[in-house]
Structure formats: structure tokens, C-alpha cells
Amino acid sequence: MEHLFLDFVQNEKPFAWLYQFLIMVLVSMIPFAPIPVLAAFIASNHDFLPGLLINMLGTMIGSLLLYLLSKRLLRRVALKYLTKRQYLTKYFELIETHGFLAVLLGRIIPILPSAGINLIAGISNVSFVAFIAATFLGKLPTILAFSLVGHQMAAGNWDTVLIIALYLFALFLLGKKLKHKWSR
Template sequence: MKKWLLFCLLYIPLLGVLFIYRNEIMDWSQNNASYTNLTILTTVFAIFPVLPFKLIIALLGYAFGPVMGGMVSWLGTMISSLITYGVFRWLLRDTGDSYLKKIPGLKGLTIMMQEQTFSAVLLARMIPIIPQMAVNVYAGTAGLPFWSYMIASGLGRLPSIALYAYAGKNAAEHPLATLTIFIIYVLLLVLAFVSYRKRLKQIQEVEDGS
């Protein structure tokens, strides 16, 4: 309980400060652009979601190009995943378990992660409707294999980050190319979602038969 209270006392004020000064922070990032500064910025915004992260990716892609914008967005999300994993594995395990129980529809994904960590995390990262913070919290709370979790997270995030970073820079100038990439991304999402639903159905059938 004391750990949870300390976490709230640290997290909530920081979240409020970042929300109040979010515009100033984005202006600062443009005037002090470097891989290090932008990676720190994206890590902070991934942990403290005062702005939609897809918007952050698009803004970085627009301001610094799809390569630099996409790279620092990817690194930021990976570092945030690592931090969240560590916090909930070693400091807030009970709190993480309570948080996960409040999220509807997570039971099937939980079973998938326990049985097939790599493929389950990979699918979860690709499907937008699955809360990404919930994946991070579960990975730490359940003590999922670290490297399977991190590699699957890195691969699963690549398509969406590449899309939003490219669109942020090129949507206005190259709408047809952007639309083509978006269609390919949607097809990947459909395949990922179908695989996810199929696996959930198999899990449900096993539970009903047991």
C-alpha cells in the first residue's frame, strides 16, 4: 500500500505538470533537436500520456522526417516498456494485478501471454484496441520472459510507428503513397486481429471442455 501511495504521489503531479506545459515542451524539442533529447521526450510522453502517442509520432515525423521521427519514437516506447516492466515486476506487483483485473476482455490475452509469450505480445502490440500500458503492466506483474517480451514489443510496434512517422511528413505531399501504406497497415492489423480472435476461441474451447 505504501508503494502504491508513493507511486501516485510521484506520478500524478508529474502527469499534471507535463499536461500544463505540453506545448512548451514540444516547442523546446524543436529548438533542441537531437536523438538524445527527442528519445527522452518520447519516453516521457509514453509513460505520461498527456497527448495521444500517435500524435507525438506524427509530429516528430513532420518536424524531423520519418526516419529520425520514427527512430526516436520507437526507442522512446521501448525504454518506457522497459521502465514499466521493471517498476511493476519489482515494486508494484500487487498493484499491477489489481489494475489488470479491472480491464475487460484481458483474461484471454493473459492466458495467451502465459502460454506463448512472444506471439501474444507481438499480436498485442499490433492491435490498437488493446491498451499498451496494460501489456507493459502485465508483463512486469506476471514476470514474463524479458527478452521475449522486449523483442516482440519492438517488432510489433514497428508497423504503426513507421506509418505515423511517414504520414506526419508525407501525407500532404504524397497522399497516394501514404494511402497505400495505410492500406497495407490495415491488412496487417486485420491479419493480427484474426489470429488473435482465433487463438482466443481455441482458449475458450479448452476452458469450456475442462
């Protein structure tokens, strides 16, 4: 199974970019999926811009699909996911009152998994246009950072990797602090 997965994501096949894109779409719909690792790996197999485009488009399409599924079919599942976690209820209240800003901040600062944001936005009153705009603007810095890490690792530029890792770690700590504040 591991060998099959590596065949799909490595850039040795004629349509590897398509397989990588489809895997990124699927993975971005799963809570707690290793999107950063996959994004860095995909970017390490391409020039920077194609790697970034595969990662960004894959996560955008996956987010959009889960948002639409949540809005149309998964409402009960999304509400169950929401009620099990107190901090998600507070995030739901925030997203109901400030939809665009809540989605944007949830994307930039890792308060909760991307799939959770998609599910909550789908059952809330966040409009399609606001969701897409906030998702694009919020995902761009982190997907850019993950893609840059992968590309720089492949090039052996470890100083750049360290700087980006510190940036991502700072975002992670900020997200944990906000999550802890909302859990009270």
C-alpha cells in the same frame, strides 16, 4: 502550456530531438496516450530515419521501463488494472502460456494499449529477453507506419498517407474484432 509543449516537440531548438525522445518515453508509459499522433508529429519535424529512431527508441525505452516497474514495484496496480477488464484476464492467460507470441501480437494488432501490455507482461512470467524481442518486432511495423505518415504529410504526399492510414485502420478493426471475441 500548449506553447511550451510545442516548443519541446518542434525541431527548432538544438536539443529538440532529446526533448522529443523523452516525451515519447513518458507518453509510451501512459495508457491510451496519443502515441500515433505524437510519432507522426515528431517524424514530420525530421528526415525519415532520425524521426523513426526517436519514435522507436522512445517507445522501446518507455515500454521497458514500465515492464520493469510492473515487475518490481507496480504489481498491485497492474493486477488491479487487469482484474477490472475481463478481456485482459484472457490476454493474461495467453501471455502466461505463450509470452513472446502474445506480446508480439499485442504490439502488431492493437488489442489493448501498449502500457497495458507492458503492465501485464511485467506481472507475468514473460522473460526480459522475450519481452524486448517481441516488443521490438511488434512495434516496428506500427511505429514505422506512424513515422512514415508524419514524414509523408510534411512532404505533402497524401496518396502514401492514405495507403498507410488504410493499413492502420485494418489493424485497428482486426484488434477490435479480437478484443470483442475475448470479451465473451
